[in-house]
Amino acid sequence: MAPNGRVVGLLLGLGTFVFAQATKASSEDLSSLRAWQAAISSGLREMEQPSHTMDDVEIPACKSESEDGLRQWAQKHCGSESDFRCRLTILQDVKRFGRYEVMAVEGNVEEALDALEESMGAERTELEQKARQLQQMVDFLESDGQSASANAKFSAAEVDDQVLRAKAMSEVARVRVLLGVPVKEGAAKLDSAHACAYGVIAKPAAMYSGAPAEANPRDSAGEQLAARTDLLVERKRASALYMSSFTSANNRYAAAHPVITYVWLYVANLWAFMVPCTGSGPFMPEASSNFCFIGFLPWWNMFGPHVSCASPLGIITETVNPGASVWLTSSEFGLLTFSPAHMARSSCWMLPVVGQVGQIVPGRMLPDRTVFGSHPLGCSNMEGRPDIWSWSETYLSTENQGYDAELVAQLYSLAAQNASFTRATFFTTSLTQLALLGWYPQSTALQHHGVQLVLQNSSAHLPFKHNEAGSPSKAKVLTLEMMVEGLVWSIREQELAPQDIHSMEAYEFEHIPAEVVADFVLDQKGTTYKDANCQQYARNLMDRILTHGHGLKVSESVLGSTPEMTYRLIVLLAAMALAIGLSAVVQWAVCLRAIFHLRAEGVQKGISSRLKHAAFALADDFACMEGELGKRCGERVARVSRVALVLGAMVHSPVVFWYVIIKRRMGN
Numbered sequence: 001m002a003p004n005g006r007v008v009g010l011l012l013g014l015g016t017f018v019f020a021q022a023t024k025a026s027s028e029d030l031s032s033l034r035a036w037q038a039a040i041s042s043g044l045r046e047m048e049q050p051s052h053t054m055d056d057v058e059i060p061a062c063k064s065e066s067e068d069g070l071r072q073w074a075q076k077h078c079g080s081e082s083d084f085r086c087r088l089t090i091l092q093d094v095k096r097f098g099r100y101e102v103m104a105v106e107g108n109v110e111e112a113l114d115a116l117e118e119s120m121g122a123e124r125t126e127l128e129q130k131a132r133q134l135q136q137m138v139d140f141l142e143s144d145g146q147s148a149s150a151n152a153k154f155s156a157a158e159v160d161d162q163v164l165r166a167k168a169m170s171e172v173a174r175v176r177v178l179l180g181v182p183v184k185e186g187a188a189k190l191d192s193a194h195a196c197a198y199g200v201i202a203k204p205a206a207m208y209s210g211a212p213a214e215a216n217p218r219d220s221a222g223e224q225l226a227a228r229t230d231l232l233v234e235r236k237r238a239s240a241l242y243m244s245s246f247t248s249a250n251n252r253y254a255a256a257h258p259v260i261t262y263v264w265l266y267v268a269n270l271w272a273f274m275v276p277c278t279g280s281g282p283f284m285p286e287a288s289s290n291f292c293f294i295g296f297l298p299w300w301n302m303f304g305p306h307v308s309c310a311s312p313l314g315i316i317t318e319t320v321n322p323g324a325s326v327w328l329t330s331s332e333f334g335l336l337t338f339s340p341a342h343m344a345r346s347s348c349w350m351l352p353v354v355g356q357v358g359q360i361v362p363g364r365m366l367p368d369r370t371v372f373g374s375h376p377l378g379c380s381n382m383e384g385r386p387d388i389w390s391w392s393e394t395y396l397s398t399e400n401q402g403y404d405a406e407l408v409a410q411l412y413s414l415a416a417q418n419a420s421f422t423r424a425t426f427f428t429t430s431l432t433q434l435a436l437l438g439w440y441p442q443s444t445a446l447q448h449h450g451v452q453l454v455l456q457n458s459s460a461h462l463p464f465k466h467n468e469a470g471s472p473s474k475a476k477v478l479t480l481e482m483m484v485e486g487l488v489w490s491i492r493e494q495e496l497a498p499q500d501i502h503s504m505e506a507y508e509f510e511h512i513p514a515e516v517v518a519d520f521v522l523d524q525k526g527t528t529y530k531d532a533n534c535q536q537y538a539r540n541l542m543d544r545i546l547t548h549g550h551g552l553k554v555s556e557s558v559l560g561s562t563p564e565m566t567y568r569l570i571v572l573l574a575a576m577a578l579a580i581g582l583s584a585v586v587q588w589a590v591c592l593r594a595i596f597h598l599r600a601e602g603v604q605k606g607i608s609s610r611l612k613h614a615a616f617a618l619a620d621d622f623a624c625m626e627g628e629l630g631k632r633c634g635e636r637v638a639r640v641s642r643v644a645l646v647l648g649a650m651v652h653s654p655v656v657f658w659y660v661i662i663k664r665r666m667g668n
Helices: 003-048 067-078 109-142 156-168 232-238 246-256 258-266 312-317 334-338 341-346 405-416 432-437 514-523 534-548 567-598 607-633 635-652 654-667
Strands: 052-054 057-059 087-092 102-105 172-182 190-204 227-229 289-291 294-296 326-328 392-396 420-430 447-455 477-483 486-492 503-513 550-558
Touching: 003 109, 003 156, 003 172, 003 190, 052 190, 057 190, 067 172, 067 190, 087 109, 087 190, 109 156, 109 172, 109 190, 109 232, 109 514, 109 534, 156 405, 156 514, 232 534, 232 550, 246 258, 405 514, 420 432, 420 514, 420 534, 432 567, 447 534, 477 534, 503 514, 503 534, 514 534, 567 607, 607 635, 635 654
Parallel strands: 102 227
Antiparallel strands: 052 057, 087 102, 087 172, 172 190, 289 294, 294 326, 392 486, 420 447, 420 503, 447 477, 477 486, 503 550
């Protein structure tokens, strides 16, 4: 072989060796990620069916009983309320709820169980989000990043961080919650014949923020003594402002005010407009069921088990824009089902009047749309570029996600410098659509939610990218808010002023590691507003912070004192009450007249003949009404009323819209 040939051969051999080593490393990384995901999945399954063995006796699960059955078990094993002998005991491999392996919970048992239930729910959510994110990363690495879509790609830093954490994962550590009678006063051990397993947290030990638990102290006889815990953080979480949600608040109100709720649902499907008009707010209810090839919005249990259905006439005749009441599962979003995603979200097909064309094929509202279209009045930053103000910069994530690669990169940079946050503030602001109505509800459940984080003074700060004359070069405040358009995050020199928010709840910690926030944002990859609205996103973030933050010192709540109702709202409510009355009269008048005409004598037998007779008879009724109105108020008033009624019905229902169009076309 010639010298040049030998060089080429050596280079090819070296390249093959390097490629093989890279492939081998990649396989090891994938194996580590898969093993981490498998451990999480195993932990989630274990959390669904908690159990425990004590003295070679299988302890039954408390949740295997119904709520009444659990009370009966407590009455049988724990005694009466005045002489309650059972104790809530935590067995932990790590310092999750205290310092020692066995912790006895002080205080009211029922309140403690509620607090622990919320904490275990937060742990379950974290594991589910992490498992989903790991699956996305494994898919991305297996495809070598070539076939992955833009919102499914991971940066090299993100992959390296997750692989490093995956390799650090060890055996699964468990935290068990037991309810039972101690063998003797103050002892750590429970009587296996009078105990049940209430719940368990099972995940790799490295995913806990605490170190391994210490062995309990012993008495002179060598018996383990139970240490005490008051579950301070967990009890604060159970009563925190951020736990309020729009859905639960609506369900509670519906149960307490059934008459008002039925009136609201009676009006021609106004509930279909329960969507965010601007950047934040609740979506209308999800589809409650599919039947054969048809899907439909919930006509019952719309606000929990205490509410039945909406207007009968509205259900039969209406497909209110911007979403329909009933659709074919093969074309869930009507004609927009077959349009490219970016074109469908930016079109006006689902809007009133214009939307009647799109409603030839009934379809529900597209995910992440608002009443006015795709991104109407929310954050003005639609390209992911910063809005630059004097002492703040605001960014919007791409692809409508609750994740932003640049934010994760900045948080990784802070973590590399051992930076941490010292204060987490949950804050609320008024929903735009309610403010437009003149209503500023005091309940945080009816407000927009966000989270503000403040860096320690001694920590590295976040850099401003665009400096102006006189502005600071670094920021110490980070705010995160989930909007319809995606995650909006800001870096600021100062915290939000009281006049900028409605209510707030601040938590002071010794430190909150920056990697905790980075990991949370990374776990939201692929999550949109439909998956987690502003309230759910803020709740999940606050849960993550309270779970992994170190040394909670104090929490402080400040509730807004803005007047709840304005004169504008009172006027609008009066107008709505009048509209409700008129709508009810018209609907039931039409229903009763239709029934009367269907049952009229002298009509040919057969459904089609009776329906045709009822349709013509109803048209004659409206003509008579118009004639009577003309006699009493004049022809002009009667004509204007008829046109207004027809136009309103056309906007209200595509069925009427196309009936009028076709009839006029045939008439011409």
